[in-house]
Amino acid sequence: MIVSNVSLSGCADFNSALCAGAGEGHLGGGSYRTTLTPTGNLVVAVCLGFIGTFGLINNLLVLVLFCRYKMLRSPINLLLMNISISDLLVCVLGTPFSFAASTQGRWLIGERGCVWYGFANSLCGIVSLISLAVLSYERYSTMMAPTEADSSNYRKISLGIIMSWAYSLIWTLPPLFGWSHYGPEGPGTTCSVDWTAKTANNISYIICLFIFCLIVPFLVIVFCYGKLLSAIRQVSGINASMSRKREQRVLFMVVIMVMCYLICWLPYGIMALLATFGPPGLVTPEASIIPSVLAKTSTVINPVIYVFMNKQFYRCFQALLQCEAPRRGSSLKSSSKVPTKAMRGVAGTGPRRTNNFLFMVASLGHPAATVPQLGLSCEPTIDITKAPSSDNKPVVVSLVAHRDG
Template structure:
């Protein structure tokens, strides 16, 4: 599909030349020189080489683990694979060209290559962003579901993956058909949307891109993980010491996710807005290359945060290194049901764990079965609760369902 889009690019050479007129030479001959000094180009090349290499290795490793170990093939892990695939495509189809341009001090693949580079990197970058939002929503919806999630049901996750690609295409195809355009960016060693054009056509596209492809995913992530943390706090009194430890761990991971998202993408979005609405020359080519490089670091950071901080993936990674079957951790899975006294409460709460995250689940009414004691050394299994009781004389109780990845 990407190759077919390249054939469209010939109709947009005039747009590229217009963008080149704002501080960039013509790309037609492929001889456009970088505005950075040789030292600056070398620093950028080293950074891009590091990002490209480790991004490629990290994301390939995620795919190898997913294909090698059947235990990892769950619906929510498929979302992680979608993120890794989009990041891997950036490392394969984007970073090498900007790295080569930095080492040579000039753009090497001409005007059509510039359009293709801008389109492909925008497409894969937005897919990654939307996938992170879909992942947070999936975890949030799992938390709110009063029954056990079906680990074999891929329908909802597949719809989320399709949504991420379609949504990204909706926002990356318009520059190919006249709403804004792709062109040289920064010092001339990368290409993206032309941030500097002051036309209403270009400004309207950039504002929409900023809102719907940066702010909206961020709000979804903050809302969903914020709800997750609030739910954890609601059950902190059931087992105070264990809940506090779990709460701190989840809080740490959520804060890291949000900070890394902001660190990678917010500077790029702010730079784009300053270049669009600020006076000419406000964003220098030298300054604009820094947010562009930071955005590409997401291809390295995402696998580390979302995969290798996951105990399940980490155990499989250790098993791969030692050429052995993945260990099950220190916890022992038990399906026995031990009678316990029901917990009386007016709030609807409960516990479930999926992919290293605690989810609060609730079922108002009589518990279907007793719940195992939440001993930190054990891994209680999921217990599906019955529908709410119709007997209004019985007090409302909360049925707790817990599953911890030891």
């Protein structure tokens, strides 16, 4: 159950005894507990300890790889670093305090600490969600670009990173200034936006937060990766024998990304809506803590999906463990000035459009591929045997599938 804000309004120091006494009052026709049982607190503490430890290790390792290997310092990987930084901040600024509160069965850092905890975790969580949407849009827009991707242009990605933090601030600052507010959540061992106040002020904020910080990023991710998958299928139609396995792997990666997004964040969103619009007592303390823990697991899952299942990062990770230079999985012999067509060129006729589209799909990742970012198993080897000339002769592009050793 999400404890009614009224029952906790007098618990300035979040003392468990005081909160329990307030929570046991008769509010809205029901009797409320403010804490889990000792066993429940222990289970939550173990889960949070696991999430905090592995989230910290995974995201730190991502940052180490990015700093250690120059080949990883591409614009799109910079966006992955932004996701890892926001997840790392959650592991440092949030999880330890909720872990300590679960071990003691009460909140430990006071009312102002609760407000700070709610703001910091909401800010970093929304940054992570928006960054995932920006990442999917970047991959989609690169696929639709009329020219070869510029691997040295950091301006667009930098704007995306700044936008993710600014967008998150737009939605996390209002509770500090009166549009809803931050307070105890669930059994009182975590803090977030007050989901239970039935005022128009609070309900309007929660509806906007749900739509613009959960639904909109999800729709962007589904749309962009759907378009990317459609592009891969078109390439499969051109060279089916080479691309079938690649298409299957891209489909698998897209499904994993979408499913993990839903598993981590949809239960939390549903719980918030039920607590906001449902009758008092509809959400129990045990039920309310589960979505909160699931949302925090994104700090562990994101590095695995978006980084360690990326072959480029994985090779660098292997090299780091073996203290050797990372091996390359593909070769590229081309000029960055070779023009390419947009994806719509596939629908046209003529070998030039077909070859140019193949080149575009294959060359998106030089040096950090858009399609290989999704973990493709058949990577392209591109051989430009003829440069573009004034007589508009087609560029010859060959894609050779090979296995990663």
